[in-house]
Amino acid sequence: MKFLYLYVIFIAGVLALDKNKAQIFHNQLGYCEPFTVEFIAGLVSKEARQILDPGSRPRQKQLRYDLFTRQNPHKRQVLLTGDRNRLLTSNFNASWPVRLAIHGWNGQTTTCSNAAIKDAYLAKGDYNVVLVDWSDYSLDINYLRVVVEISEIAQKLNEFTRFLHNQTAIPYTAMYLIGHSAGCHIAGMAGKLLQPDKYGVIYALDASGPVHRTLDAKWRLAPTDAVYVESIQSDVALFGFPADSLAHASFYPNWGLGQPHCPNVTTMEPDFTCDHFGALYYFVESLRNPTAFGAIKCKSYDSIVNYKCGCGARWCSASAFMGGEPAVPKKGVYYFSTRATMPFGYGALCRMKRPLKPTIARI
Template sequence: MVLPAASTLCNIFTFILAGSPIFYSAAPRGSCASCCAIKEREDIKFMLYTRQNRNTAQLLHLGDDARLAQSNFNFNYPLAIYLHGFSESATGEKQSSQELKDAFLRRGNYNVILVDWSAMTAVPWYSNSVENLPVTARYLARFLRYLIDMRYPAKHIHLIGFSLGAEVAGFAGKQLQEWGIKLTRITALDPALPLFEGNSSNRRLTPSDARFVDVIHTDGGILGNPTAMGHADFYPNGGRPLQPGCAKQEIANNRWLGIIIGCSHQRAWEYFVESVAQPKSFPAQRCESSESIGACREAGNSPSFMGMGADPRLRGKFFLETNDAKPFGKNSRPRAIVSLAPRLPIAYKLPPNATRQTFVNRWPTVSGQQGNQDETDEQEDNNTLSNNIDSFLVT
């Protein structure tokens, strides 16, 4: 029997794995990686933003070492990776993706990756979007596993999802655990309700999907799911519509339907974005066990905080009230104090086809100094380190 050439076997192996919604190629880098690239999906894009490219995304591809090396991805910075909701896109002006990206880059030195899966969440095919959820989640999990294989620590990844994106995040967390990887934190922003009611088989998000799963509920019973599904579930203003200010805001903009559909739902990401700059802007009190959302308003001990400032040790349901216009947080200041995120002492590994010169302005040198661009970034806001770094340091 005549065996196929090694390169042919490699192509067959890669084709099978690239076409699988579950696995990504684990072939030795010296063999398969040198002969053929992993097939890239055109309907799911990973868009990298850093302080060096705030407004223009750099596309990262699964298994593309050279592209990663040439990008501004910095192994010394924490990673915030975000999944938008139905009918949105990662590039939409004033939509959740761009607002969240800008908030993190104002906060400090971050890698921000926006997952653009808008081709799979287009109006009006909502049911198709729900069916596409597992495909998106598995592909995202493969991408995160690729970064981790390149020596980026899983504990510094913060996965955030809005609406349908929240369920994708939960599914991805489960898939990673099948490979022995557990994320530090998943933040779910008003997880979707339609087609996820009750014990629906579409439901994916659970507390076991990461070491800390925090959920913000703002439109429970309409577009958002009111069910507690994290370690800490926050119910601002009871977690149901109408969120304060929605009626006034939508009438002023002549969007009458938005009073019922949309405004309260998007408040989840608006609250979270505000908390990125001011982690203690949304103080919340723990609720006693109750089936009635928001019925427990008894003041507890010292307040906890919803959003970026959530303590990963929190457990249970939490209630809070917000303002009816920006700034929404009761503790928010009119002008946010932007702090510099910590530079993490993370080990790194050069891809086999990259030279050390490629990385000189992004990765630490032998002496531990950063390149000139990073020094410029530090001068841009020379403030103290954020007090809220627990979510990056939990082990």
């Protein structure tokens, strides 16, 4: 027991040092935190510490909102719901669109995947990029407990966006919510709470499925949760959501199975999560190049399941493009393929490929 306690203190110290140095965030190793650190050390150390000392469990969990603009592209400005002075003295500009990125289970805003979204938006133009940190909840080894808390998290996010709207008059339609994994369902629940108003767009990057696939639409992301909802589903075999009921337009890169760049050309996440993060990195590329991922429309989700979507040739002309900024509304089910190295997109042509086994089955 004493050894375990010392180990926990050591890991906690390492994480504290990482957080102290991580005032500069951009999508390069050495500036951002690879997900491997959070996954191995964060879950183990936090759970062990709370087992040893139940009083260390936070009595009240909070969300934090890290603002980045072109005036502060690498150093966050922390916003808090209700703190008007902090908002007014920040670089937030009501004439710029708001893009709120919501990480997934066991995530936090300092990870490389969040930095990738932020960097891509700020490379494109003037945006208020808000990285939503719900790590008080997400850094929990008990995933079922996190799922139960999603409504509470969404309520707090909804209150923050109402605060922005009330203080700056920025319309809700100028707000996009970009969720990854469980963050997609947080975005969806926040959209439900906002009604009859609606956010402009929800981009769902491989929405989590292991639990949410069994839930009614009122407890997960649904197409009615924003003016436009688009999903990119890259891991339907393991962590993702195996259906087309989340969005107006559902995109399935490489049939939603094994992604050609996996295991992990980005070197940012554990190999077995590479397919799950594929949607995120494809979306980031679409922000920099809105015609990177030409897709073809399929008859239904069954076409994806049976690999029977195409034009009868090896290369098909695109009928739509995935992602992009600003969003271009579409409807239906779409397939597109990707390269094994960056840049991942083929452009206006869609290459028909045989499905790869999920990466978890290949490593």
